[in-house]
Amino acid sequence: MGPWLRRLRELRDETVEVVAKRAGIDAVELAELECGCRWLRDAEIMVGLAQALEVNSYMMWGRVAREIKAEFRRDEERIALMD
Secondary structure: OOHHHHHHHHHHOOOHHHHHHHHOOOHHHHOOOEOOOEOOOOHHHHHHHHHHOOOOOHHHHHHHHHHHHHHHHHHHHHHHHHO
């Protein structure tokens, strides 16, 4: 797991409100969060999280968003297998 994903895991352990505020996520987007249980589906929110992770370049945001999306997909597959 890369440093960005490790930091995302740390952020997931914080309250949804703290993460949302840090990432600049509004109330509508916040409704899509479930405190560390479900992954985010919206690319814009992923970019917000990349910004919250203090990723400084646009290209890096894209890379982090792709890494996060891949991690989300793996988690969803694990959840589906448990159901």
